Amino acid sequence: MNNLSHIPSYLSAEHLGPWETFLVQIDRVEPHLNPELRPLTPILTRPMRALIVNVPIRLDNGEMAHFEGYRVHHNLARGPGKGGIRYHPDVTLSEVMALSAWMTVKNAVVNVPFGGAKGGVRVDPRQLSLAELERLTRRYTSEIHILLGQDKDIPAPDINTNEQTMAWMMDTYSMNEGRTAMGVVTGKPISLGGSLGRKDATGRGVFVATVEAARRIGMNIADAKVAVQGFGNVGEAAARLFSDAGAKVVALQDSSGAIANPAGLDVRAVKAWRQQHGTLVGALGTEAITTDSFWSMDADILIVAAMENQITATNAGLIRARLICEGANGPTTPEADLILQERGITVIPDVLANAGGVTVSYFEWVQDISAFFWTEDEINARLDRIMREAFTAVWEAAKTKGITMRTAAFVLGCERVLLAHKVRGLYP
Numbered sequence: 001m002n003n004l005s006h007i008p009s010y011l012s013a014e015h016l017g018p019w020e021t022f023l024v025q026i027d028r029v030e031p032h033l034n035p036e037l038r039p040l041t042p043i044l045t046r047p048m049r050a051l052i053v054n055v056p057i058r059l060d061n062g063e064m065a066h067f068e069g070y071r072v073h074h075n076l077a078r079g080p081g082k083g084g085i086r087y088h089p090d091v092t093l094s095e096v097m098a099l100s101a102w103m104t105v106k107n108a109v110v111n112v113p114f115g116g117a118k119g120g121v122r123v124d125p126r127q128l129s130l131a132e133l134e135r136l137t138r139r140y141t142s143e144i145h146i147l148l149g150q151d152k153d154i155p156a157p158d159i160n161t162n163e164q165t166m167a168w169m170m171d172t173y174s175m176n177e178g179r180t181a182m183g184v185v186t187g188k189p190i191s192l193g194g195s196l197g198r199k200d201a202t203g204r205g206v207f208v209a210t211v212e213a214a215r216r217i218g219m220n221i222a223d224a225k226v227a228v229q230g231f232g233n234v235g236e237a238a239a240r241l242f243s244d245a246g247a248k249v250v251a252l253q254d255s256s257g258a259i260a261n262p263a264g265l266d267v268r269a270v271k272a273w274r275q276q277h278g279t280l281v282g283a284l285g286t287e288a289i290t291t292d293s294f295w296s297m298d299a300d301i302l303i304v305a306a307m308e309n310q311i312t313a314t315n316a317g318l319i320r321a322r323l324i325c326e327g328a329n330g331p332t333t334p335e336a337d338l339i340l341q342e343r344g345i346t347v348i349p350d351v352l353a354n355a356g357g358v359t360v361s362y363f364e365w366v367q368d369i370s371a372f373f374w375t376e377d378e379i380n381a382r383l384d385r386i387m388r389e390a391f392t393a394v395w396e397a398a399k400t401k402g403i404t405m406r407t408a409a410f411v412l413g414c415e416r417v418l419l420a421h422k423v424r425g426l427y428p
Contacts, residue, residue, distance in 0.1 A: 006045045010093070017094035018308055022101045024334040029410040032403060037418040044104070044414060047097050048073045053143035055121060057135040067123045067136060071144040073153065074100035074116040077420040080151055081117030082107060082358060084158025084187075085165065087136075091120035095308070102329050103358070105413035106351040110390045112362040117153050119144065125160045137165055141172040148173055150183030150369065156361050157187040159232070159307070163199075167192055183368035186361035195364035196376035198357075201383060203237025203305075205356015206327045207245075208387040209348050210238075210301060213323055216395060217346060219300060222246035225262075227299040227321065229253045230306030231280060234327045234354065236271055238303050243267045251289070251297045252280055254306065258294040259286035295319055304331040305354075311336045319345065326350035341404055349406035351413060352394050359386050 006023075007013045016023070023045060030041050055067040070093055073081045083103040096118045104116025121140055125133055147153045157166055166185045170192060173184045182193035190196065197204075214221050224247045228239045231254040239249045248264035256279035259265070265286060273283035281288045289297075296318040304310050305327030311319070316336035324340065325348040326332065332340070332347065340347055360383055367373045374382075398408035 006042060008046070010050075011097075017092055018098035018330055019094040019101075021308070021330055021334055022098045025406070025410055026414070028334075029407050029414060032401060032407060032411050033418070034415055037415055037422060040418045040421050041414070043421055044075065044101070044417065047100060048075055049147075050093065050097065051144060051147060052093065053140070055136060055140045055143060057132060057139055059132055060129050067121050067140075069119070069121040069140045069143060070096040071119040071147050071153070072096045072100040072117060073147065074118075075104040075417060076115035076117075077417055077424060078108060079113035079115050080149070081147070081153035082112075082114035082156070082361065083116060083118035084156045085119040085121075085140075085161050085169075086158035087121050087123050087125045087133075087160040087165075089122060089124040091122045096120050098308075099329055102351055104417060105410055106355050107358060108413035108416040109351050109394065109409050110355045110359055110386055111416070112359060114154075114358070114362065117155075118158075119155060120158075133165075134168055137168040138172045141169045142176065145173060145176055148184055150181060150365065154183065154361070154365060155185050156357070157233075163187055163189045163194060166194075183365055186364040186368075188364070193364070193368045195360055195367055195379060196374070197379040197383065198360045198364060199233065200237040200241075201360035202234045202327065202354050202357035203239075204241060204380070204383060205359065205387050206234065206238040206303060206305070206325050206353055207241040208356070208384055209353045209391050210242075210303070210323065210325045211245075212388060212391045212395075213325070213346060213348055214301070217323065219323065224248070224300040225250045225298065226301045226303065227251040227253075227294065227297045228303040228305060229294065229310060230304065230328060231271075231274065232305070234357075235303065235305035236267070238305060238325075238327060239265075239267045240271075242301075242303075247301070250299055251294055253291070253294045254280055257281040258289045258291060259283060260289045260293070260297060261286050262298070292318065301325065303327050306331065309333055311340070313339060316340055317343075319343075322346065324348065326353045329354065337404075337406065347405060348391075349409045352390060352405070352409045355390065356383055356387060359383055 053069045100118035107114040188194035251260040302321035308330035311332040313335040316339040
């Protein structure tokens with residue numbers, strides 16, 4: 001892989017993690033880029049800046065605990081940084097770098113004026129009280145404050161963070177600035193300048209993209225069987241929208257286990273069960289299944305909306321779905337990608353499929369800056385239009401060039417980023 005010669009000194013070439021997946025994707029897309037822009041490709045293989053911070057907090061028992069935090073700006077050529085904050089014990093710098101890079105491409109694919117950024121803290125939030133989580137969030141925000149600003153870097157929720165996390169971040173930043181700065185984060189509560197439609201936005205974008213793909217391959221959504229991996233904000237919203245459209249959601253899987261019902265699950269009932277019991281398993285009208293059984297489920301559509309590296313060379317051959325939509329970031333390894341391609345399975349890539357969240361985050365940012373807010377119908381209509389336009393552009397590029405949708409999405413996104421660099425020139 002050519003880009004391995006560009007490995008930064010702070011990562012190990014033997015254990016690159018998710019960053020390697022991104023580098024492989026750039027290698028695969030480079031031959032398809034505009035020849036005039038190709039010499040600029042190395043810009044994409046290096047993050048613009050990466051900040052590693054210590055996050056010390058006082059626990060409820062009086063002891064002090066330390067957590068490692070990150071914020072990475074991959075590329076800001078097209079606008080301020082945009083990307084979520086995740087709290088997870090397995091967060092690494094490599095992962096945050098890759099996520100920030102995918103945000104760069106994703107923002108360009110849907111043509112919103114943001115660059116790519118991402119952040120995270122190595123912590124298991126289930127082990128902290130609400131008060132401890134607040135102290136963690138406020139200290140982390142203070143540590144990365146030098147990167148933040150509504151015209152510099154605008155975080156949003158990600159895994160294990162939510163609108164309350166964003167409210168704490170906004171308040172902390174505002175206190176340090178001496179003014180209320182609503183536009184510094186998105187995904188906030190409505191009472192603090194959050195946008196209507198934001199909660200379901202990523203899942204809605206997944207649904208819209210899948211409907212567009214299904215129509216083009218001759219699949220009727222109302223007759224389709226859908227399996228959904230991940231039942232968080234994205235997976236639950238997508239499953240609910242598919243169910244409401246008449247599709248049968250036949251299987252669900254998350255960290256608590258996997259369940260199935262070939263006749264179709266009651267998505268809302270399963271959500272209520274999990275909220276009460278903390279697990280999918282045991283919900284009325286469902287059968288517990290193994291992980292392997294989930295991947296080999298008789299389904300037309302597979303939604304992957306959990307973590308990265310879920311579809312691998314090990315399980316890609318088990319998948320029976322004709323259409324896969326990546327609601328998560330980086331859920332398919334490069335090796336699995338080739339297997340799916342050989343098997344003729346259509347994959348809607350993450351940088352297109354899950355862009356609904358950042359699109360409505362863009363709407364929220366615009367509304368905060370202008371202090372003028374839109375109705376939910378207006379937001380959903382704008383979101384649907386942008387997702388459909390982006391999907392059409394990627395689909396047509398894939399067909400015209402004879403490449404996969406992932407490569408086509410990267411061509412579209414990378415060329416927009418590299419063109420911005422070419423026009424701006426090199427400073428100084």
